Amino acid sequence: MTEFSPDSARAIDGPDWIVERRVAAAEAVSVADAPTTALEEWRYSPIDKLDLTQFSPADGLADAPMVPLHVEPSAIVRVVNGKIVTVEIDDDIASQGVTVGSLVEYPTGRDMLGDVAEGSPDYFTRLNDAFTPDPVVVHVPRGVVVERPVVISNHASGEGRAVFPRLVVRLEEGAEATVLDRHTSASGDLVLSCPVAEFDLAKAARLGYLNVQQLAESAWQIASQLTRVGQDAILTAATAGLGGGYARTRADTRLLGRGAHGDLLALYFADNDQALDFRTYQDHVAADTSSNLLYKGVLGGRSRSVYTGLIRVRPGARGTNAFQTNRNLKLGPDAWAESVPNLEIENNDVKCSHASSVSPVDDEQRFYLESRGVPTDDAERLIVGGFLDEVLNALPVPSAVPSLEAALATKIAAATGMME
Amino acid sequence: MSELVIEGLRASVQGKVILDGVDLAVSSGQVHAIMGPNGSGKSTLSHVIAGRPGYEVLGGSVTIDGVELLGLPAWQRAEAGLFLAMQYPTEVPGVAVSDMLMASRSTNLDPDEIRQAMLAEAESIGFDEKFLERPLNVDLSGGEKKRNEALQLGVLKPKFAILDELDSGLDVDALRMVSHRIEMETSESSLGVLAITHYSRLFEQLHPDVVHVFARGKILESGGPSLADELEESGYERWVGADPEPTESSPTPDPFGDPFADPLV
Structure with missing residues (x-):
């Protein structure tokens, strides 16, 4: 028996409507089968090793370190184990x-x-x-432009805690905002984090979203990012996946309004025994929609990554442009990456392509740098950094890039040092 | 005064012997030209000396001032004073030439000095400064790539430079600027040069002291600068004509060669 029963859902604080909603969902879960690797969508995952009986829903606040962000936000929400701790928001917005x-x-x-x-x-x-004990809302009214990023800082801690952060972002017509959504967890704590983020972009809205996943390697993550892009709206959604023992991120982007556009980016870096798993869905529903996906990952140690992506073009989505590229750099023979791109096209008037690769550090590139006197390890660090540069430079919250680069440099140094 | 000495160098690619006993000595300030028909293995010579992967050294030695290079990783060969200007410089996405030079152990300059040196070199060879922070060789024209090679040479100031077909892909003006710059290095910094080429046009600005005819994996004849003129006029027939070069019909399996090179040139 797991702790995830309708009774435990009923015990979580909140107004009646959300309690009823929780209980209904818990009842649905209690009769559903937990996923296994027998299902195609979990095939490459270690989901069979996820024992839900080891976890119970987080029921209280824990200590949370103030992890520096180096970003000057227009608003910041600190969330610990799914509960909002503090909210600060600039008066002008x-x-x-x-x-x-x-x-x-x-x-x-x-x-x-x-x-x-x-x-x-x-x-x-x-x-x-x-x-989910305490969902976070970000709502930007029609025509309002929020210049500086809205930061959601999520932390999870406590052995055996399951946490359920929820983020709901709605941009009304012509509104603009960027959101930095960061996830950390206490080092060494076995934690299960199941965040869900929902994004709703009305006509001509613009959203930049950057998810920075820096959970401890003792944590599991199974995340969903679900997005609806309206007419002429522009989404730039990015994920930086650095942490987690097993961390899965599912990102569904539905281009529902004519002329909707999505730039979908990810960079990930797995090392040691980490397994990072990405599933993307570019769902072109309306005409003249476009999406451009670029996911790039580096695998060190005995780490693994899985990328599975589907571009779907619905019958009414004539004039669709949809692209999907996944590139993986393996730093050693024990790293493993699987890349499975898919297209499902139900309209002839479209431009779609996908590309994927899994390759080691290029001998020629390494030799070129070495021939200039750059030691092998440093050459590899430069090449790995350069490989990720393309995504780093396109991230929607540029002020977050320096701290990400520092985190990446630490991982690169550890991973390339281990190769010798 | 330094010396690059190659003795009895033999090497193969994919089981096929390409270098079959190369002997050569270059002193500081000298320019040696290696001229030979396509497919003769002269580019392989540059790769093997620099330590490019994909070749098997079968025997011989390559030393700079007595330090054996064979067996060292490529970067230690560079540290020992060697520089290879490549025929087809490799694109390295996301890495700027400045990042690379600052990580190099071949120079003692600090980052500020490297930046100054890069700007000075760029100016002297007509290389647009905007390329200094761009990814290495990505979206550069053939001529810009070669200028970039010359710029790095100018900053790193090696003891010896191997120029592998420096003139290919360079327009006349660029060739003049780049070869003039390298000629200056031979007199100002006593750079020793091993210039591998097919044509003598490189030598209008960069004046060879010794010209070697390279075919069938070895040096068949050495002479003064006039030998380059003779080769320009009468070609390599004297060395490969009587005993047809077997590689003409089956080009050298150079893993880094130009797949589109005209085998008849």
Whole structure:
């Protein structure tokens, strides 16, 4: 028996509507089969090793370190084990009607929660529905531009804790914002994090979203990012996947309005025994929509990565441009990467392509640098850094790049040093 | 005064012997030309000396001032004073020439000095400064890549430079600037040069002291600068004509050669 029962869902604080919602979701979960590797979408994952009986829903606040961000935010929400601890918001954006904070206290929060996610439920989004204690809402009214990033800083701690952060972002017509969503966990704690983020971009809205996943390697993550892009709206959604023992991120992007566009980016770096797993879905529903996906990853040690992506072009989506590229750099013989791109096209008037590769550090590139007197390890560090540069330079929160580069440099140094 | 000495060098690619006993000595300030038909293995000579992967050394030695290079990783050969200007400089995405030079052990300059030296070199060979922070060789024209090679040579100031077909892909003006710059290095910094080429046009600015005819994996004849003129006029027939070069019909399996090179040139 797991702790994830309707009774434990009912015990979590909140107004009646969310309690009812949680209980209904917990009931759905209790009769559903937990995923196994027998299912195609979990085939390359270690999901069989995820023993839910080891975990219980986080029921209280824990100590949270103030992890420096080096980003000057316009608002910052600190979330510990799924519960909002503090909310700070600049007066100038608050006075323009921008809301950042607790969703359950927000008048239209009830309608917004699950509005995007309902369309594509799975076991773990349901689990989040059932046990998310305190969803965060970011709501930007029509035409308002939030210049500096909104930061959501999530931390998880406590042995055997399962945490369910929830983020709901809605940009009304013509609104613009960037969101930095960071996830950390206490070193050494066996934690299961199942965050769900929902993004809703109305007509001509622009959202930049950067998810920085720096969980400890003792943590599991099964995350969902679900996005709806309206007419002429522009999404830039990026994930930096650095942490987690097993960390899966599912990103579904539905281009629902004519002329909607999505740039979908990820950089990831796995080392030691880490396994990083990405599933993307570029769903072109409306005409003249475009999406461009670039996921680049580096694998050191005995680490693994899986990329599975689907571009789907629906019958009405004439004039679609959709691209999908996944590149993996293996630093040693024991690293392993699987890349599975897919296209499903139901309209003839489209331009679509996919490309993927898994390769070691290029001998020619290494030799070129070495022939200039650059020692082998340093040459590899430069090449690995250069490989990720293309994604780093395109990230939607540029002010977060220096701290990411520093985190990457540490991982690169550890991974390339180990090769000798 | 330094010396690059190659003795009895033999090497193979994919089981096929390409270098079959090369003997050569270059002193500081000297320019030696290696001229030979395509497919003769002269580019292989440059790769084997520099330590490019993909070759098997079967015997012989390559030393700079008595330090054996064979067996050292490529970067230690560079540290010992060797520089290879490549025929086809490799693209390295995301790595700027400045990043590379600052990580090099072949120079004692600090980052500021490297930056100054890069700017001075760029100016002297007409290399646009904007390329200094761009990814190495990515989206550069053939001529810009060669200028980039010459710029690095100028900053790193090696004892010996091997120029592998420096003139290929260079327009006349660029060739003049780059070869003039290297000629200056031979007099100002006593750079020793091993210039591998097919044509003598490189030598309008860069004046060879010794010209070697290279074919069938070895040096068949050595002479003064006039030998280059003779080769320009009458070609390599004297060395390969009587005993047809077997590689003409089956080109050298050079793993880094130009796949589009005209085998009849």
